[in-house]
């Protein structure tokens with residue numbers, strides 16, 4: 216390898232490590248200025264030596280082409296939705312039904328329900344090859360070019376595995392506020408909430424626009440059955456996804472009983488405003504895959520999971536108004 220090729224390899228390695236720490240672990244290891252300086256050095260070296268451009272180089276995240284439209288993608292395994300619970304009684308009903316079906320020795324995983332849009336990412340031998348929206352659960356849109364601009368999405372995994380994962384793409388609250396400030400200054404229509412802003416950004420035909428929207432993601436499942444990875448439940452699966460290099464939400468908890476679930480919900484009802492991203496509820500999943508298989512699915516959602524939804528904001532202000540007047 217000549218010294219230019221060596222420097223390009225070294226810059227790819229450094230920028231991958233720094234980018235992983237910043238965007239996936241949310242724990243920067245260098246100043247932004249250092250990252251930018253190295254990135255510009257890599258851009259210059261790649262321009263002068265295009266034969267040494269790595270497919271997973273950070274410079275390859277923002278494609279040049281503006282698309283005509285989005286291709287349709289049929290998901291290998293359907294992307295399910297979640298049935299909802301709105302209060303403690305709904306949650307205890309959910310728990311009772313599970314106990315009736317599979318007996319007492321089960322536990323839950325509780326996760327924050329990220330208020331973004333569901334995405335599916337496909338990797339072949341560890342390389343990101345295609346990403347799509349959920350669509351109707353069976354057919355979504357190919358938004359690979361836009362998803363590549365999300366720096367939390369690894370272009371190459373730590374293992375050369377071929378798999379499909381699911382997650383939620385979202386826009387952090389601060390990015391949403393700054394975007395709407397800019398749009399107000401330009402007399403443009405404002406986005407109603409971060410979910411719409413994220414969806415609108417990923418529907419852009421020009422990847423440069425998506426790249427400017429500072430989107431992120433949390434990955435929470437593999438497509439297909441988890442057992443085929445030799446993993447016995449969801450809690451282990453989330454750890455495996457992190458080992459592969461995916462960002463997953465760290466606020467999750469392993470809950471032995473429905474009481475623990477209710478305590479988790481209590482905690483995050485309180486702490487929700489302190490999060491840097493919007494959540495619209497809590498997702499509760501039976502942990503063991505063997506139990507999930509026993510419980511199965513309804514037409515559109517699993518019997519082994521439920522989404523507890525926070526009361527909508529306006530309901531709270533109405534209640535407050537009544538009390539205050």
Ligand SMILES: NC(=O)c1c(N)nc(OC2CCCC2)nc1O[C@@H]1CCC[C@@H]1O
Nearest residue numbers: 295296297326327328329333383435498
């Ligand atoms: N929005 C989320 O944070 C979230 C989550 N943490 N976990 C799941 O689990 C899937 C897998 C089984 C059925 C739903 N789904 C989520 O969001 C879903 C995607 C489609 C509808 C819900 O928003």
